[in-house]
Amino acid sequence: xxxxxxxATPIVFVVDDDISVxxxxxxxxxxxxxxxxxxxxxxxxxxxxxxxxxxxxxxxxSLPDLNxxxxxxxxxxxxxxxxxxxxxxxxxxxxxxxxxxxxxxEFLMKPFKASELLQAIRESLECSRLALARExxxxxxxxxxxxxxPRERQVMALIVSGLLNKQVGGELGISEIxxxxxxxxxxxxxxxxxxxxxxxxxxxxxxxxxxxxxxSVHVA
Amino acid sequence: xESELICAMNISSIDVDGHLGSRSDLNVLCGGEAAATEANxxxxxxxxxxxxxxxxxxxTEELQRRPSRAPDFEKENRAxxxxxxxxxxxxxxxxxxxxxxxxxxxxxxxxxLSLLTRDGKKPHVDGQRFYWPAICGxxxxxxGGGTPRNFGPCGDVLDQNRxxxxxxxxxxxxxxxxxxxxxxECLLVPFYVEGKAVGTIWGIMHSxxxxxxxxxxxxxxxxxxxxxxxxxxLAHIEDLKIQVAEREKAEAEVRQLASGxxxxxxxxxxxxxxxIVMFTLEGAITGANDAFLEMLxxxxxxxxxxxxxxxxxxxxxWRSSEGRPIAELKETGIxxxxxxxxxxxxxxxxxxxxxxxxFEQGGKEGVxxxxxxxxxxxxxxxxxxxxxxxxEGQRLGQTxxxxxxxxxxxxxxxxxxxxxxxxxxxxxxxxxxxxTRVHPEDLTLYEKMLEEAPRGGKDFEWxxxxxxxxxxxxxxxxxxxxxxxxxxxxxxxxAIQDVTARRLSEEARDKARSELAHVARVMSLGxxxxxxxxxxxxxxxGIMTNAGTCQRMLAATPPNIDGALETxxxxxxxxSRASEVITRLRALFNRKETATESxxxxxxxxxxxALSLSGLQRSGVLVRxxxxxxxxxxxxxxxxxxxxxxxxxxxxxxxxSTVDDHPRQLVITTDRDGRDQVRVSVKDVGIGFEPQAAxxxx
Numbered sequence: 018x019x020x021x022x023x024x025a026t027p028i029v030f031v032v033d034d035d036i037s038v039x040x041x042x043x044x045x046x047x048x049x050x051x052x053x054x055x056x057x058x059x060x061x062x063x064x065x066x067x068x069x070x071x072x073x074x075x076x077x078x079s080l081p082d083l084n085x086x087x088x089x090x091x092x093x094x095x096x097x098x099x100x101x102x103x104x105x106x107x108x109x110x111x112x113x114x115x116x117x118x119x120x121x122x123e124f125l126m127k128p129f130k131a132s133e134l135l136q137a138i139r140e141s142l143e144c145s146r147l148a149l150a151r152e153x154x155x156x157x158x159x160x161x162x163x164x165x166x167p168r169e170r171q172v173m174a175l176i177v178s179g180l181l182n183k184q185v186g187g188e189l190g191i192s193e194i195x196x197x198x199x200x201x202x203x204x205x206x207x208x209x210x211x212x213x214x215x216x217x218x219x220x221x222x223x224x225x226x227x228x229x230x231x232x233s234v235h236v237a
Numbered sequence: 238x239e240s241e242l243i244c245a246m247n248i249s250s251i252d253v254d255g256h257l258g259s260r261s262d263l264n265v266l267c268g269g270e271a272a273a274t275e276a277n278x279x280x281x282x283x284x285x286x287x288x289x290x291x292x293x294x295x296x297t298e299e300l301q302r303r304p305s306r307a308p309d310f311e312k313e314n315r316a317x318x319x320x321x322x323x324x325x326x327x328x329x330x331x332x333x334x335x336x337x338x339x340x341x342x343x344x345x346x347x348x349x350l351s352l353l354t355r356d357g358k359k360p361h362v363d364g365q366r367f368y369w370p371a372i373c374g375x376x377x378x379x380x381g382g383g384t385p386r387n388f389g390p391c392g393d394v395l396d397q398n399r400x401x402x403x404x405x406x407x408x409x410x411x412x413x414x415x416x417x418x419x420x421x422e423c424l425l426v427p428f429y430v431e432g433k434a435v436g437t438i439w440g441i442m443h444s445x446x447x448x449x450x451x452x453x454x455x456x457x458x459x460x461x462x463x464x465x466x467x468x469x470x471l472a473h474i475e476d477l478k479i480q481v482a483e484r485e486k487a488e489a490e491v492r493q494l495a496s497g498x499x500x501x502x503x504x505x506x507x508x509x510x511x512x513i514v515m516f517t518l519e520g521a522i523t524g525a526n527d528a529f530l531e532m533l534x535x536x537x538x539x540x541x542x543x544x545x546x547x548x549x550x551x552x553x554x555w556r557s558s559e560g561r562p563i564a565e566l567k568e569t570g571i572x573x574x575x576x577x578x579x580x581x582x583x584x585x586x587x588x589x590x591x592x593x594x595x596f597e598q599g600g601k602e603g604v605x606x607x608x609x610x611x612x613x614x615x616x617x618x619x620x621x622x623x624x625x626x627x628x629e630g631q632r633l634g635q636t637x638x639x640x641x642x643x644x645x646x647x648x649x650x651x652x653x654x655x656x657x658x659x660x661x662x663x664x665x666x667x668x669x670x671x672x673t674r675v676h677p678e679d680l681t682l683y684e685k686m687l688e689e690a691p692r693g694g695k696d697f698e699w700x701x702x703x704x705x706x707x708x709x710x711x712x713x714x715x716x717x718x719x720x721x722x723x724x725x726x727x728x729x730x731x732a733i734q735d736v737t738a739r740r741l742s743e744e745a746r747d748k749a750r751s752e753l754a755h756v757a758r759v760m761s762l763g764x765x766x767x768x769x770x771x772x773x774x775x776x777x778x779g780i781m782t783n784a785g786t787c788q789r790m791l792a793a794t795p796p797n798i799d800g801a802l803e804t805x806x807x808x809x810x811x812x813s814r815a816s817e818v819i820t821r822l823r824a825l826f827n828r829k830e831t832a833t834e835s836x837x838x839x840x841x842x843x844x845x846x847a848l849s850l851s852g853l854q855r856s857g858v859l860v861r862x863x864x865x866x867x868x869x870x871x872x873x874x875x876x877x878x879x880x881x882x883x884x885x886x887x888x889x890x891x892x893x894s895t896v897d898d899h900p901r902q903l904v905i906t907t908d909r910d911g912r913d914q915v916r917v918s919v920k921d922v923g924i925g926f927e928p929q930a931a932x933x934x935x
């Protein structure tokens with residue numbers, strides 16, 4: 018009856034103290050092909066380890082222990098890439114503004130239309146998926162960068178900052194030939210098809226790497 | 238000079254100088270015989286008559302010239318012996334006997350005796366007058382009369398210190414004119430005691446049938462000596478009589494005292510209120526009353542048989558301390574009461590109080606009283622136990638008590654109160670010391686209490702807080718009752734309960750209850766709707782989600798019929814849950830019919846105060862209650878009445894929320910208003926400073 022759920026199936030967490038809400042959402046979410054996980058309190062939810070795949074959270078504002086807004090604050094620190102949608106039985110403007118400013122994806126009043134919630138969940142999961150993909154990409158990029166030797170990292174930093182090979186050689190006190198050899202290694206290890214792509218990759222790795230590099234240059 | 242001087246008194250006479258002369262001494266001297274006759278020495282003195290000279294009325298020298306009869310010594314002796322025996326037999330009538338003897342021997346018409354008054358208590362009277370204690374013959378009716386000392390025949394005799402013979406002395410002494418029959422001749426002889434003149438004896442001839450002669454003079458001299466002896470003897474006898482009488486009187490008093498005392502002692506012994514024992518210093522018991530014997534389970538037979546012995550009665554460990562009372566007895570004759578134990582006949586012990594005395598100091602016998610202290614010891618134990626119970630009870634109940642004598646400032650605390658205030662046990666308690674513990678915010682209340690207390694008469698009930706040195710807070714509830722002691726001094730007896738634990742645990746419940754009450758008060762239609770919406774939205778949300786799911790399942794290809802059925806079932810379940818919520822809300826807001834009952838307004842008010850107290854305290858409001866004692870019950874719905882009181886309290890509290898410059902005090906009063914109305918007033922000191930009173934009449 019219920020579709021089989023693979024580990025990669027996106028997980029939709031529901032935290033609400035009302036059983037009607039929890040159970041109805043569980044059916045709906047499963048029907049949509051997601052993996053629902055429901056909790057009656059914030060504490061229960063916090064005990065569960067963070068999901069590895071795409072996930073999002075449907076959160077009731079008023080909970081018996083930690084209220085929804087407080088839970089949101091905590092999650093912003095621990096699971097920043099998990100989008101949150103609020104549902105509430107007694108909404109007011111102040112609460113909704115606070116929730117949205119803290120990064121909520123949606124703020125729905127009970128009773129809400131299933132389609133509205135589903136739309137929001139879909140968008141949230143997409144966000145989550147993209148964030149995960151970005152994270153994955155960065156992880157690959159970082160591992161490539163980590164495969165560079167210290168000298169290759171120095172050469173890479175200097176060339177992406179716009180220096181010519183000769184200037185790099187002068188800066189590092191090595192011959193232009195040697196600079197060219199290092200540059201070839203960098204392009205290969207970083208899997209950059211062109212110099213322009215290398216510059217883009219370097220930018221994604223972050224300016225701090227270049228900064229670290231330059232400081233290490235001066236030390237050397 | 239007075240023109241008329243009449244003396245007609247029974248026991249007093251007036252001399253020419255106007256002096257009062259007492260006769261009481263002579264009444265004693267003469268055994269009362271000389272009394273009774275009035276001395277009618279009334280004088281209608283005609284001052285125009287010349288008073289004859291003394292010489293002209295005296296004819297003493299004639300006695301020697303007159304023919305005299307021969308001395309009859311035998312007759313004289315007989316008379317003297319007769320007088321002597323009369324003196325011995327009936328001294329009371331000796332003067333009368335002497336007068337008779339004079340008359341008989343001298344053959345005169347009247348004979349008698351004059352005595353100087355003798356009154357040691359009134360010196361001006363002493364010797365001022367002559368008095369006639371005995372007269373026989375024709376002048377007998379004048380018994381008890383007399384003459385002045387300084388102007389009369391007797392006085393003349395004493396002045397000249399010799400026998401005098403007068404002829405018609407009334408010529409010189411006019412006050413004698415009415416004394417009839419008139420005296421033709423009067424022979425007067427003085428007599429002395431220890432060289433001091435005390436009186437005269439005299440004989441009178443009322444006619445010239447016979448004249449006194451030398452023999453009469455001699456005999457009278459002899460009789461005068463007898464008169465002197467008789468006077469002395471009589472005086473001694475009188476003194477003796479007085480002494481005897483006094484002694485008898487004293488003895489009678491002693492006898493009466495002794496018999497009274499004996500009766501009392503006998504009653505004491507026989508009443509058997511205390512045990513009484515007669516003993517000797519050697520250690521023998523010579524007598525004991527039943528109380529003592531019963532105390533020790535002995536009988537009078539045991540005592541008589543010598544079976545009751547100190548050694549057997551006294552436990553071994555007490556024997557060494559027996560020396561002190563015995564030493565005391567020997568030294569002072571008594572021994573001070575002390576407590577010891579005796580052994581009963583059956584071997585059990587009885588605590589006693591023992592005291593005693595010797596009958597005479599230095600004697601060997603004495604009496605001791607013994608009090609059975611069993612009851613007292615039991616009572617002492619019971620008292621100690623009940624004190625311990627009280628202390629323990631106070632400890633368990635977290636309740637201390639104190640008394641406060643307002644006039645002297647004397648304060649007595651129970652142990653538990655020291656513990657509550659966390660003060661060292663026994664530290665002298667002063668109002669100042671208490672103040673150091675009172676919570677700063679409650680000091681005003683404390684001051685007010687101190688100010689009102691001495692005016693007195695009113696019972697107090699108040700709640701206040703303590704702040705301990707570590708800044709922890711204690712909540713106390715105090716009830717004080719005003720009493721007056723025997724001197725009419727005001728004294729408060731109070732119980733103070735530490736209600737901190739209760740207060741804290743109640744706070745949660747109070748909060749819930751007061752919030753519910755608050756909800757009921759502020760619930761407008763809008764907030765009611767919002768509340769209902771919140772309750773209803775949960776299941777409604779479930780219903781809508783389920784409906785959406787159901788729709789999706791049916792719209793799928795192929796349609797998920799089983800899933801749709803399941804969601805439909807859940808939809809129905811959620812709908813019934815919504816229905817339940819509505820039923821519950823209806824029960825909460827749609828109250829059943831109002832219950833009319835008899836309500837004690839004070840009780841109802843106290844409940845409301847208890848319900849709101851923690852909230853009021855959080856708002857810094859001091860609550861004071863002044864509930865009247867004599868309120869009749871009112872008829873109404875208790876809950877609604879309480880709701881009204883609660884609203885009054887809340888309004889008052891809110892009205893004071895901006896008050897910071899003076900205490901936020903709230904006074905709740907109940908009293909009678911007229912015959913059949915009862916009033917609850919809530920006063921606050923809110924904005925405007927004027928107490929605002931909200932009266933509510935039932």
